[in-house]
Amino acid sequence: MAEPLRAPQQDRSRATRQKLLEASVESLAQVGYAATTVAVVAARAGVSRGAAQHHFPTRADLFEAAVEYMTEVRLAEIRSHAASLPVGAGRTEAIVAMLADVYTGPLFRAALHLWVAASTEEPLRRQIVRLEAHVGRQAHRALLEVLDVSEKTPGVRETVQGILDMARGLGLADLLTDDSKRRRGIVRQWSKILDQALSG
Amino acid sequence: MAEPLRAPQQDRSRATRQKLLEASVESLAQVGYAATTVAVVAARAGVSRGAAQHHFPTRADLFEAAVEYMTEVRLAEIRSHAASLPVGAGRTEAIVAMLADVYTGPLFRAALHLWVAASTEEPLRRQIVRLEAHVGRQAHRALLEVLDVSEKTPGVRETVQGILDMARGLGLADLLTDDSKRRRGIVRQWSKILDQALSG
């Protein structure tokens, strides 16, 4: 547990901590959970093992903090992407394409590795469920907003959730091979379908 | 005397091998890739570690065979489910529900763990990509058939692929928590959408 908001830590210490978290996420995305050892993370962050040890007593502590960190970054990513969307004709397709991009990006990749690992490691699982619910809700809300639809309308909720699940599936497919070509076609087609479903 | 044990060694060996493969898949689904050690698999299968080592010299060999085995079983599962579908009104929803079921079942779960592990382990990755392409193609074909649509029609290909990706996403969501309630709503809604998309 981190101490409740004391005055900002020493700059050097804070920077080291930050570097460790970034390195963790990068490492997760690139080499997966098992290969993301404390030694690897420390090396990537350019600090010694002992330094990592100082900030995160156990490996679990490191991942706990990394999940928290990723949550923030992912929410920031969603917001920034949502802000730069075109209006008019191609908007829906731009939205779906953006969604597919987010869910094939490095952050989602790292999250995916964590999910699967967490599914069999209880303490981590609980924590991820909690934070993921948060991210999911925000994503859902943002999607409703940019699509300019209301959950009040019957079916809209499920429609939007389904699209999010599809994006997750696309991200999964992209894990093993470069799936971008196939994905483009799906995005185009499903933008049309989505438009119809939401207007009809 | 004592000759009744007509246990052709070949059969016994095959049975052991089979038990090891089944145990591998179960273990993958339940405890994940990292925790599926040869010792665990052997124990589950009710044989000694040495026996496992005899059939599969390395852990990688075990997973190699397990992937092959899973491919067969998954294809059989697809075929059997496809055979028992209702006709008439609720057919599309039954199809989508069936899809969602398959992608939240233990076989998919095991496959999911393997995918993620394979994404960072080259030899395994190559093999899974090859076999997954096969399974994916068969699933796609089966889906076209039970939906009674043709790929010749523009857009149908992408529509069907998208649904498969959504099923994958639903499977992923079900990994960390019991997602069945939310899933039911999505299945219902997306059956409607799919019907419209394929008829329009």
Place this chain on the structure above:
DNA sequence: CGGAAAACAAGCACCCTTGATTCTTTTCTG
């Protein structure tokens, strides 16, 4: 035919590597 030898299945014990954690020492900075 009969019996040994080869082949095969399975079990058991040990070695070696890896990775996490603990402990001790050095280096900053306030």
Place this chain on the structure above:
DNA sequence: CAGAAAAGAATCAAGGGTGCTTGTTTTCCG
């Protein structure tokens, strides 16, 4: 200088691989 931060060495457990042994089935040759 004192205490936090970082580095590095030492310890310990887990897991995979290898070699050896035992028991059983098949083969093959006198």
